[in-house]
Amino acid sequence: MQQRQLFLSHLAQTSDFPLCIEVEKAEGVWLYGPDGQAYMDLIAGIGVSNVGHRHPKVVAAIHAQVDRYLHTMVYGEYVQSPQVLLAEALVGTLAAWRTPSGHAIDNVYLTNSGAEAVEGAMKLAKRYTGRTEILSCFNAYHGSTQGALSLAGAEFFKRPFRPLLPDIGHLRHGQPDDLGRITNKTAAVIIEVIAGEAGVRVPAQAYLQALRERCTETGTLLIFDEIQTGFGRTGTFWAFEDYGVVPDVLLAAKGMGGGMPIGAFMAPQALMQVFKNNPILGHITTFGGHPVSAAASLAALQVIRDERLCETVAAKAELFRSLLVHPAIREIRHKGLMMAVEFSDFDTLKRIIDRGIANGVITDWFLFCDNSMRIAPPLTITEEEIREACGVLVRGMEG
Structure with a gap:
């Protein structure tokens, strides 16, 4: 059986529509699938990987x-x-x-x-x-x-x-x-x-x-x-x-x-x-x-x-705000790199999230606010990566 089949058959499921992204490796802000697919993780495993996936100093300590x-x-x-x-x-x-x-x-x-x-x-x-x-x-x-x-x-x-x-x-x-x-x-x-x-x-x-x-x-x-x-x-x-x-x-x-x-x-x-x-x-x-x-x-x-990561958060958050500009966006709320991008409704948001994942950028919504996109990347994300991610997301808002 393939990994996806084993996942669905033997791991207890919490919804009828899991993302089913197969992860072979992770590093920095990136997740990699078995066939080389690359996904930028803009949610850091839901606020977990603040220092990025597999930071060398964390791995060395382990x-x-x-x-x-x-x-x-x-x-x-x-x-x-x-x-x-x-x-x-x-x-x-x-x-x-x-x-x-x-x-x-x-x-x-x-x-x-x-x-x-x-x-x-x-x-x-x-x-x-x-x-x-x-x-x-x-x-x-x-x-x-x-x-x-x-x-x-x-x-x-x-x-x-x-x-x-x-x-x-x-x-x-x-x-x-x-x-x-x-x-x-x-x-x-x-x-x-x-x-x-x-x-x-x-x-x-x-x-x-x-x-x-x-x-x-x-x-x-x-x-x-x-x-x-x-x-x-x-x-x-x-x-x-x-x-x-x-x-x-x-x-x-x-x-x-x-x-x-x-x-x-x-x-x-x-x-x-x-x-x-x-x-x-x-x-x-x-x-x-x-x-x-x-x-x-x-x-x-x-x-x-x-690495003085706290000192970089404000500038990175402002870069996200400056690049996430589109008529579909109703509001952006944030405190540092904990960000919610609000749209008109869940269906609009879900379509944008799905397009982002299809083009290699992972975002999510909130349990009690399903018309807002969660953006909470590793604090180590670079300016270049922010620009790349925002480009993918904004293109996904068209149409």
């Missing part, structure tokens, strides 16, 4: 760690250099910031994925505050596990799996009128700094400041989900840096691993220590912070820093 050891023990028992050095580096990216209580975000819990980071943060908020209510946003996506799915603000994805977690409420992202729903019964508000799957909705600084003040006033933990925005995507290492609003708990994944699976939730030690007692082992994971993934993540972090 090779070096494989030669030392793989899994040795469940999380939190053995001292493993990749975990320790990664945690130190992550804390270093947060050294300039303090929570309203004056604490540094100095503790890192490494997980396998963004969804697991969300789950851990939910447990942390309930355990620390003794409260049960958690608020998220309408049209937010925080993962597909049952706890993370409970936070989702779209009933379409939740209804078939109910009952889910109780005591979940929702706010409108960016709308200060809703902040009164946060009370002294609220354990946490979990929010994307930039609303991703809603189609890249960028809030006003005043909104995030008011959100922070309301959470502080009510003793509610503020959890920033930076699973898509972290690791340089918006032009600063963390998106919250551009707003000067510091969370109590910070979530990361996707671009964190340089292409390997890893996530984290981070908080001050004063919060994180509640997992130690009553019960002991309050949150555990077997493979969280796997040494190979941790080594890859540290290398990706160092690449972003050493």
